[in-house]
Amino acid sequence: MGGRGAQSGGAGEEARYRAIVDTAVDAIVVIDEHGRIEAFNPAAERLFGYAASDMIGSNVNGLMPEPHHAAHDGYLDTYRRTGERRIIGIGREVFGRRQDGTTFPLELSIAEWRSGGRRFFTGVMRDVTERKRTEELQRLLVNELNHRVKNTLATVQSVAGQTLRNAADLGDARESLTTRLLALARTHDILTRESWDGADLHDIMAGLVDSYGDASRFELAGPPVRLSPKTALSLSLALHELTTNAAKYGALSQSTGLVRVGWSREGEGDDERLRLLWQEAGGPPVSPPERQGFGSRLITRGLALELDGEAALDYPPEGVVCTIVARIRRRPAAQPTPARGAA
Amino acid sequence: MRVLIVEDEIMVAMLVEDLLTDLGCDVTGPAVSAETAVEAARREIVDFALLDVNLDGGTSFAAADILRARGVPFAFVTGYGDQGVRPDLRDAPILSKPVDPRQLARTIAAAR
Numbered sequence: 108m109g110g111r112g113a114q115s116g117g118a119g120e121e122a123r124y125r126a127i128v129d130t131a132v133d134a135i136v137v138i139d140e141h142g143r144i145e146a147f148n149p150a151a152e153r154l155f156g157y158a159a160s161d162m163i164g165s166n167v168n169g170l171m172p173e174p175h176h177a178a179h180d181g182y183l184d185t186y187r188r189t190g191e192r193r194i195i196g197i198g199r200e201v202f203g204r205r206q207d208g209t210t211f212p213l214e215l216s217i218a219e220w221r222s223g224g225r226r227f228f229t230g231v232m233r234d235v236t237e238r239k240r241t242e243e244l245q246r247l248l249v250n251e252l253n254h255r256v257k258n259t260l261a262t263v264q265s266v267a268g269q270t271l272r273n274a275a276d277l278g279d280a281r282e283s284l285t286t287r288l289l290a291l292a293r294t295h296d297i298l299t300r301e302s303w304d305g306a307d308l309h310d311i312m313a314g315l316v317d318s319y320g321d322a323s324r325f326e327l328a329g330p331p332v333r334l335s336p337k338t339a340l341s342l343s344l345a346l347h348e349l350t351t352n353a354a355k356y357g358a359l360s361q362s363t364g365l366v367r368v369g370w371s372r373e374g375e376g377d378d379e380r381l382r383l384l385w386q387e388a389g390g391p392p393v394s395p396p397e398r399q400g401f402g403s404r405l406i407t408r409g410l411a412l413e414l415d416g417e418a419a420l421d422y423p424p425e426g427v428v429c430t431i432v433a434r435i436r437r438r439p440a441a442q443p444t445p446a447r448g449a450a
Numbered sequence: 451m452r453v454l455i456v457e458d459e460i461m462v463a464m465l466v467e468d469l470l471t472d473l474g475c476d477v478t479g480p481a482v483s484a485e486t487a488v489e490a491a492r493r494e495i496v497d498f499a500l501l502d503v504n505l506d507g508g509t510s511f512a513a514a515d516i517l518r519a520r521g522v523p524f525a526f527v528t529g530y531g532d533q534g535v536r537p538d539l540r541d542a543p544i545l546s547k548p549v550d551p552r553q554l555a556r557t558i559a560a561a562r
Contacts, residue, residue, distance in 0.1 A: 250530075253529070253530075254504075254529045254530050255529075257546065257547045257548070258459060258462070258529045258547060260547065260548045261459070261462045261465065261529070261547040261548040261549065262459065262461040262462065263548075264465055264548040264549065265461040265462055265464055265465035266461065268465055268468060269464065269468065272468070337458070337459065341460055341461070344461075405461075408460075408464075409460030409461070410460065412460060412463075412480065413458070413459075413460045413482060415482075
């Protein structure tokens, strides 16, 4: 038992306690009942930017921003008179003030003790700036996630509604709805890989060809083009519709058919545009459809608007041709949007 | 009844277009950006407007101000909830996404 009894005197024990305080990771400040600082450990020096020698004897309210700076003497006075505890023995999150005047959130716990007929308070403090920042970021992300999920559900509502309106029968509806949702999911995967910053047209095309399952039926040619998440989603859904249509009635419905997709960039700077040409060949003779389905509505009405460009679907006998011209917007990377800011 | 649609996501715009057409409305739009929404709010002769709050980094609040000054009633559609709408505009109906067709029908019926 080499415990405290083995120590020959108070001096050794005090050195031990001193070492504990001096090496503590948390800031420790001791004050008397009038708020005068009695002890200020090295972690407190680092936290507040003051030297202990400058702080000993000064009022602890120098470490607090308003309103506590002005009110702290009053808090101590009230406690001395009433004994009513607001923070002692409890601890809470408050703001601290550094020597340079900056403030920061800190977690503070206070213990009370007596020695030689006098009363002292020990405050243990820890900077929680990083934790607060993480909590704020998490709150923003949860809000943003909620917003995106709601938007995605609205997109699914739209796809389902239009699919059911246009379907020939229930089997057709089930098949169309499933493949459309899979096409959306595929684009989500690509966007998630890039943290929803955007997607390259090559990756969108590769996903499309991969889901069709036979790369030999496609001829793809074009430079890298970065698409915004929104453009990537609607363009890939449009390409999915073209592929489905080609497999049912067009070039992909016969073993000799081929789909050529070529794209280029035109213009400079803010006027730069993507021009994409979808061309089918080797399929059965084509004639325009009798009524507008989901795919052609999406392409000719929606896509042109959303891409701030043009989109046309033509049905010459030798094969379907789709031309899409889209403005390539140069925008800073998307940031999570604070819900309260409503940006 | 003629209704202006402001919505930057074309899939949602198509949905709203279908739902409004089902309700017997004539639709115009969609305006897909804050700028085109303002333009449409100034120019279009409409009885009602359905405004998506968030438009590609901007909002439809400026368009709402113009519609209000013109005496055209409107409702918001948003995925952010009431908190996403500018406080002085929260007296307008606020519909959430996905869109509840019954709620939309009630909103349109109240504006007729």
